[in-house]
Amino acid sequence: MKLSTLPPSLPTLERPIEPAKSAQMRQSYQKPAASKLEGLPWKAFSSTFLTIFLAEMGDKTQIATLLMSAESQSPGLVFAGAAAALIATSLLGVLLGRALATKFSPKTLDTAAGVCLLCVSAMLCWDVVHF
Amino acid sequence: MDWHLLGISFITVFLAEIGDKSQFAAIALSGSSKSPRAVFFGTVTALLLASLLGVLAGEGVSVLFPARMLKAIAAIGFALIAVRLLWPNANSSEESEEAL
Numbered sequence: 001m002k003l004s005t006l007p008p009s010l011p012t013l014e015r016p017i018e019p020a021k022s023a024q025m026r027q028s029y030q031k032p033a034a035s036k037l038e039g040l041p042w043k044a045f046s047s048t049f050l051t052i053f054l055a056e057m058g059d060k061t062q063i064a065t066l067l068m069s070a071e072s073q074s075p076g077l078v079f080a081g082a083a084a085a086l087i088a089t090s091l092l093g094v095l096l097g098r099a100l101a102t103k104f105s106p107k108t109l110d111t112a113a114g115v116c117l118l119c120v121s122a123m124l125c126w127d128v129v130h131f
Numbered sequence: 132m133d134w135h136l137l138g139i140s141f142i143t144v145f146l147a148e149i150g151d152k153s154q155f156a157a158i159a160l161s162g163s164s165k166s167p168r169a170v171f172f173g174t175v176t177a178l179l180l181a182s183l184l185g186v187l188a189g190e191g192v193s194v195l196f197p198a199r200m201l202k203a204i205a206a207i208g209f210a211l212i213a214v215r216l217l218w219p220n221a222n223s224s225e226e227s228e229e230a231l
Contacts, residue, residue, distance in 0.1 A: 041169035048160050048173030055153045056181035060212045064147055065182045067205040068140050069189030071198070077133055079186040081140030086178035089148040090157050094171040097161030109163045116159035120152045 052090075055120055058127070061086070144182070147212075153178065 056062060065082045069075035101109060148154060157174045161167040193201060 041166045044164045044166045044169035045173040048170045049177045051156055051160065052153050052174045052177035053181055055156055056178060061144055061147050061151065062181050062185040063208055063212065064143055065185035066189040067208050068143065069186040070192045070201045071205050072136055074133060074136060075186045075190045077136045078140045079183060081137045082144040082182040083179055085141045085144035086148060086182060087175050089145060089154050090171060090174040090178060093154040093157030094161040094167050094174065097158040098167050100158070100162040106163070113159035113163040116155055120156050123152050
């Protein structure tokens, strides 16, 4: 007898069909995420890594950490302090770059970045010749 | 935990790095790149590796030489860095020439 009371509640059972809808949505959502993974960030990461690493070799920061860790008995602490400072300054740099990106057109920024990197390479050349 | 040493190395490196060519490059790269987060992680990894190399080299030096001599070398080194930073004319004229 209780079974006869069930049919009225059947229309509400249609709801579980929705997961199919959400699966469809998930599929369309996953597409751009996958292309993002294979494309941009790694290229940006590796080119940034190479640029900064080359710029930093034999730089005043590296010489400063070298001298401080030689002078002190605990190189681990010098590294911790230097690491925290470097993370802070690079965060400042990236935030500044993002702020500039909202104000200027991509073309202007590309030109500015090119000039900046030329200046960096000029600084490095100057360092190699004069230091 | 030697907070004094930690603080000194933080302040020294922080001040040395502000407006430095690597920060300059980070600003330029993240401004023109679509993924500033990747630029940030690339920058941090490169800087940490570079400073780790510096610290390891410094540790190696401390085994070879006495402390007093190292302090003298450190003093000369910091003086050289300061003089290089404070030298106004040679730096800017050379840059503009080579940038052209």
